[in-house]
Amino acid sequence: MKLIGSLTSPYVRKTLIVFTEKKIEVPLVVEDVWSKTSEITSSNPLGKVPCLVMDDGGAMFDSRVIVEYADTLSPVNKLIPPTGKDRAAVKTWEALADGIVDAALLVRLEPTWHPGNQASQPWIDRQLDKINHGLKAMSDGLNDHEWCFGNQMSLADIAVGCALGYLLFRFPNIKWQASYPNLDKLYQKLMKRPSFIQTNPPQ
Template sequence: MVVIREKGIICELDDAAPSSSQVVAANPLAKVPTLILDDGRALYDSSIIVEYLDGLVATPKLIPEKFEERIEVKRWEALGNGIMDAAVAISHENREPKETRKGPDFYAKQQRKIDAGLATMEKDLNDEEFCHGDTFTLADIACGCTLICVDIRLPKMDWRKHFPALARHLARIVKRGSFNIL
């Protein structure tokens, strides 16, 4: 939704659950997000949807055209996705009955992924205004969404204390209108 707002795309949004009949009919994986195109085809997975939306509307360009820059932005996206996957895994596991939870090794493994991922983001951001280059890109969206996800899924994790550049970056980018929906 952040990309839709950044690009100024007008579309119908439906807050459907992954198990809803509409999502199941459109997406064989029964996952959200799913983007249903005007011709009825469906796109699934955030990275494909973002790629489509960035190509659909020329400006602002969120994924650079130049190969090296594009790869760097997509690297931020992949890193964010990995951190979010680990945060969601912990959050889901916390909802399981205690007797069926996977145990401390599972939690430690997921937490290491989050910590290492955030440390990499912190180092790479290096107090710059943007995650990559001199303009707002998908890298900044990925970073912001990742940090918000960690806040929501792991509210007791005090990542701001350990990653102050990320904390400052999030404080800046959530002021953008596109992040008002989160």
């Protein structure tokens, strides 16, 4: 298998962290999906990363699909509960964290595609509201617990950590660490893990 992705994508980072925590070696093939010479559509018709290319040449895409598959490949460090409400709870955490990243990417892209006074400030403000509401929901959900769900690290914590890391990387003006010290405590704990250290985006 090989994973097609970029070094700065939080979705790719989430996927790499899961493979690392599962102790599964998957090489990363760096691809710039914005380049006119990109060949990503030969593996993913949507032109997005991450994309997992299988040994038989088939492809799997969307980080949520890939990490769910990865968790089935090894009994080491199970990250997603097998069934029921617990599984839905962890996946809901992932959806919340990914939703924050989705909104952040839209904020970042708006002035890129609509430079100068063409950028829609109401649209940007709407996405920033999503980020702020999402951060509060994550902080409230974590409360004073050690982990987002259960008594050990799960996919919920990985997704949250990747979302928080992306905000630090691209939106240092969003002072979530001061506003939500419990999220910062979790993030600092995650950043001691080799899987997070190795995938920290280049500055």
